[in-house]
Amino acid sequence: MLRLATLWTAGVPAVAPAFSPGPSRYSSVTEAITLVVLLTEFAMLRAGLSRSQVRLYAFQSFAVSVLAVFVAANNGIGELYAVAILAFVLKVVVVPAILTRLLRDAYVGLVASHRLRVATMVLIAIVVSVLAFIVIKQLPIRSPSLPTATMGIACAVILVSFLLVILRSDVVSQAVGTFSLGNGIDVANFIIAAGLPLILGVVLLFDLLVAAVVFGLLIRAHHGRARTLSTETLEQLRG
Amino acid sequence: MAGIDLTPVQIQVFQVLAIVVLAPLLSGAIEHLEGRLQGRRGPRILQPYYDLAKLFRKETLLPEDAGWVFVAGPLVAFMCYLVVPLLIPVLTAYPLPLGFMGDILGGGFILGLAGFVVALAAAQSGGPYAQLGSSRSMTFGALIEPSMLFITFTVALVTTTDLPYFEAAASRASLGQAVRPAHLLAAVAFFLVVLGDTGRIPVETHASTLEFGMIDEARLLEHSGPLLALLKWGSAMKQMILYTILVNVFVAPWGLAGSRALSAVLLAIPVLMGKAFGVGVVFAVIDNSFSKLRLFKITEFMAGAFLLAALAVVVLYLGSG
Amino acid sequence: MGWELIVVMVVPLVVGLASWWTPAKLSRVLSLASGLLSFVLALTLIPARSATALSGWLRVDALSVVFMVTVAFLYMTTAVFAAGDLRPGGDKRYLRRFFAGFNLFAWAMLMATAVNGFALLWVAIEITTIISALLVAIEGTDTATEAAWKYVVIASMGLGIALFGTIVLYEAGTVVFGSSYEPFYSELLRAAGRFSPELVRLSFVLAVLGFGTKMGLVPLHTWLPDAHSEAPTAVSALLSGALLAVSFYAILRFYQVSIRTLGPAFPRDILLGFGLASLVLSSLSLANQRDLKRLFAYSSIEHMGVLAVGMSFSTRIAVVGVLLHVLAHAAAKSTAFFGAGSVTNTFGTKDMRRIRGGTAALPWSGPMLLLAVLGLSAMPPFGLFRSEFLIVSGGLTDPKDAVAAVLLVLGSAATLGLSWFASQTMLTPAGRRPPSGTGVRGSSEELAPAEACPALPGSPPARSSAWIVAAMATGLGALALLGVHPPGVLSGLLERAARELGALR
Incomplete structure (x- = not known):
């Protein structure tokens, strides 16, 4: 009551208290982009249509290549532009195009393959992400190129992509989950090894390219056999 | 500065009056816009005022089982909506008397109390639709609560207080602060909360006729006359309050009066109206572009809002965010 | 010293690519020759303390020679077996794919033992995954496709973890080498004492999880019995004898760094x-x-x-x-x-x-x-x-x-x-056949008449x-x-x- 009264009589403080200036604009923006990558991963958990799954993957890859451009520009690493362009061409254009074509041949649009309810899956994924943040927080990671918080986010992307593979039982989700694992590692790569993009960048893009080839072959083979994109039928081999 | 300076108390009165008077106008404008978007001519912009005036002239009919709760509900709710504008930056960038009486959580509680008494009043009416609406609105209110709590945490971690004035001030202080991921996440989460709280698609089709999926609107079915007028006015005010928090605290805390000059305060009123209408446009577009979720899928929506809010806290707390 | 390494890296690759076009009879001979050559060259590397080629990108020491000999030996014997198992005159497309994949698979495993550096090691093992997955699926039956799908999903996830471990190890090295360096084994080992223990610990755990998936350590082994039983026999032999060993080799490389930083x-x-x-x-x-x-x-x-x-x-x-x-x-x-x-x-x-x-x-x-x-x-x-x-x-x-x-x-x-x-x-x-139907488990498909079981x-x-x-x-x-x-x-x-x-x- 006393406090109320003083507030009433004392009127207005002249200015708001001074804030710490907050993070720099660069680190805010890059963190926001990595968060977009993570949120896309969450959206993949939910997405019902195989086609939208592929689109989400393309969008996520786009965010990753934008991030690469930011890192390249801010740290003056010329090679990263090349990585960004390669990532864009491969992951935003080529791989989604291949997957979309495979899907068109498969005639299966809607895949309800959630093993759990969406809200439950999201909650599990939140817990897993928090775990990733806590673990990464303990490590002495000093990134020359990006704010360290992004490392936790990248790790969360990786773990959620595992969840995607585990909790969804259709071929497209599992394939996209494995690819988006690559996106998470890509981000981790920008954080830790931005100075050496050539070797690790080649590693990543290479990984993706060949994985796409293998997955493409297998999706086709699988569909040719089972007439469905669900992995529920894959249970002959046990024990 | 030339011109008349107002006392802080007068400005505070202005804040409340702005909400009370302009809320039906905002609703009318949005309704009109929606009509246009749907290819209708839409109701007149001032229609809500006419509706209110008409309802106030009518007599009040009470259901048989109704007691004093049924009557008191709309009154208490209306009073709650009068209190909340005291706590938030409606017109000024600087805090006003009684502005520190409650924080974001306090404001949330008062809004929650309003929702609760309305639900209580509806429950007492004995009408099946009204009771369905009140039970649903309480259920989903409880589901949205965790998100609201985490948004509050975010604000508290950013500003080291949880006063809405300071969150706004922090965003104004630097652009780095405004595009900070935690802030963006909290803003989007709050946007979703508002979407749910004002009974918009994808949670609920607002202003609809009778249907099974209705939540908030169903609660008003048994009220009539001045009581119904108060409820309608109250929900318009609630909508405006939430929009105001969204724009003036999270999204665009610019264009508020920086001084006590009458001209500055008066100028802030159309600016606020413009920003709130901007939000309304976004909401109307969403309303027209998405379909309603099935009732049992609303938890997914809530989980999405919670995800954003929780991530905001996590990023802030465990990262530099 | 070191030309052997280059030959071992080139010959199986060339043979593998050539097998795509050459007739099966010639592929058979080429595979045999390539396997024999690889084994002999690997044997000649045994006495050497170490061998280097391509300005340090290829380097073997005693540890890698042990595994290279293992792989090369299996390459040779499997080529001999395949010569008897797969007679020319069968399905041409199948034979072409088999011989190309078989030689490339062996090549990738030889490469894993010969490269110098964690990133390249990972690349080599990734190649083995891709090729072996295709080889597992080669018979095209339902069960083969299922086994290959499980294998490729689980192994890719495992390799994702392993790559993450590699990146973390790289980060550990930046303390000593600055932010841009090549993660050669020898340099990393020399400086390992000064790495941050937390990072090395994390990278070791990730590496064991990741490469352990390919090595078939419980509980990451679930793909292994399926892939081994569904692959063509020659591939099963390579998978079991060589690929698992190569994955173990990758773990040992991380182990080397870890014991220097963390103690045993x-x-x-x-x-x-x-x-x-x-x-x-x-x-x-x-x-x-x-x-x-x-x-x-x-x-x-x-x-x-x-x-x-x-x-x-x-x-x-x-x-x-x-x-x-x-x-x-x-x-x-x-x-x-x-x-x-x-x-x-x-x-x-x-x-x-x-x-x-x-x-x-x-x-x-x-x-x-x-x-x-x-x-x-x-x-x-x-x-x-x-x-x-x-x-x-x-x-x-x-x-x-x-x-x-x-x-x-x-x-x-x-x-x-x-x-x-x-x-x-x-x-x-x-x-003395036991009466059919006495199966313990999973009996219905397994007891299908013998005639129905397709031969290769x-x-x-x-x-x-x-x-x-x-x-x-x-x-x-x-x-x-x-x-x-x-x-x-x-x-x-x-x-x-x-x-x-x-x-x-």
Whole structure:
């Protein structure tokens, strides 16, 4: 009551208290982009249509290549532009195009393959992400190129992509989950090894390219056999 | 500065009056816009005022089982909506008397109390639709609560207080602060909360006729006359309050009066109206572009809002965010 | 010095690519030549302390030579086996894909042992995954597709983790080298003492999880029995004898760095945990198997468990035993798979309850299969007996490892069950078939009539051919040689490799 009264009589403080200036604009923006990558991963958990799954993957890859451009520009690493362009061409254009074509041949649009309810899956994924943040927080990671918080986010992307593979039982989700694992590692790569993009960048893009080839072959083979994109039928081999 | 300076108390009165008077106008404008978007001519912009005036002239009919709760509900709710504008930056960038009486959580509680008494009043009416609406609105209110709590945490971690004035001030202080991921996440989460709280698609089709999926609107079915007028006015005010928090605290805390000059305060009123209408446009577009979720899928929506809010806290707390 | 490395890197690659176009007859000859050449060159590398080529990008030391010899030996014997198993004249498309994939698979594994640096090691192992997944799926049956899908999803996830571990290790190195450097083994090892222990610990755990997935450590082994049983026999032999070993090699590379940064305790505990889990679970699962190739797959998991446990003892004797075990396991397991392939071809089924009178039908490969199975159960005088003996005696030198050592002995004893099953299929006369329907589990598909089981699409069902017998004899000979009297130069190599792994006691 006393406090109320003083507030009433004392009127207005002249200015708001001074804030710490907050993070720099660069680190805010890059963190926001990595968060977009993570949120896309969450959206993949939910997405019902195989086609939208592929689109989400393309969008996520786009965010990753934008991030690469930011890192390249801010740290003056010329090679990263090349990585960004390669990532864009491969992951935003080529791989989604291949997957979309495979899907068109498969005639299966809607895949309800959630093993759990969406809200439950999201909650599990939140817990897993928090775990990733806590673990990464303990490590002495000093990134020359990006704010360290992004490392936790990248790790969360990786773990959620595992969840995607585990909790969804259709071929497209599992394939996209494995690819988006690559996106998470890509981000981790920008954080830790931005100075050496050539070797690790080649590693990543290479990984993706060949994985796409293998997955493409297998999706086709699988569909040719089972007439469905669900992995529920894959249970002959046990024990 | 030339011109008349107002006392802080007068400005505070202005804040409340702005909400009370302009809320039906905002609703009318949005309704009109929606009509246009749907290819209708839409109701007149001032229609809500006419509706209110008409309802106030009518007599009040009470259901048989109704007691004093049924009557008191709309009154208490209306009073709650009068209190909340005291706590938030409606017109000024600087805090006003009684502005520190409650924080974001306090404001949330008062809004929650309003929702609760309305639900209580509806429950007492004995009408099946009204009771369905009140039970649903309480259920989903409880589901949205965790998100609201985490948004509050975010604000508290950013500003080291949880006063809405300071969150706004922090965003104004630097652009780095405004595009900070935690802030963006909290803003989007709050946007979703508002979407749910004002009974918009994808949670609920607002202003609809009778249907099974209705939540908030169903609660008003048994009220009539001045009581119904108060409820309608109250929900318009609630909508405006939430929009105001969204724009003036999270999204665009610019264009508020920086001084006590009458001209500055008066100028802030159309600016606020413009920003709130901007939000309304976004909401109307969403309303027209998405379909309603099935009732049992609303938890997914809530989980999405919670995800954003929780991530905001996590990023802030465990990262530099 | 070092031209051998380049040749080993080039020849199988060229042969693999050429097999896509050359007729099957020529591919067969080329594969044989390439396998033989690789093995001979790998043998010539044994005495050398180290060999370098391509300005440091290719480099082998004693540790990598052990694994290179393993892979090259299997490459050679498998090429011999394939020559008998897949007669030219079968499905052309199948043969073309098989020989191309087979040679490229061997090439990728040889590359994994020859490259210098963690990033390249990862790339090589990733290539092995892709090619082997395609090889697993090559038969195109439902079950083969299923096995390949599981394999590729699980292994890709594992390799994702391994890549993450590689990146973290790289980050650990930035303390010493700055933010831009090539992660060569030797440089990393020299500076490992100054790395941040937290990062190295994380990277080691990630590497064991990731490469352990490919190595088949429990509980990351779920793909392994499926892939091994569904792949063509030659591929199963390579998967089991070589690919698992190469994954183990990758773990050992991380182990080398970890013990320098963290001391031996932490890496040991991790390996011990995974190793014991693999040992126990696989010993228990062995008794449940009715499929001959699945039986051998579980035996592979068991032996991988032995490797991990043996490595955790980290005494010199035990580590020498582990490396010997890698060689001996490759020889024994490939022979066993060759025998299984020959049995499968003859009887048209992999179900052991339906196979009777093996030695009568297969006078050469039948008995040799039995001997290989005895070898796999670590019976003297075969190589696995010697290696397990070394591992156990290495473990017993330290009282706190004694329990694990005893467990290891018990686990091996459990695999005698394997011999029991196999000897039943081989020695019971053909007339005494058990009444069908007495299956323990999963019986309905497995008891389909033998005629319905498709033979390999690439070959008319062959009985036993001289090629197969030769391949098995080579494997058995090597196994016996390792058991009776390992050549001195090889023992020297193993000693040096053990020293490189930090086992000095």
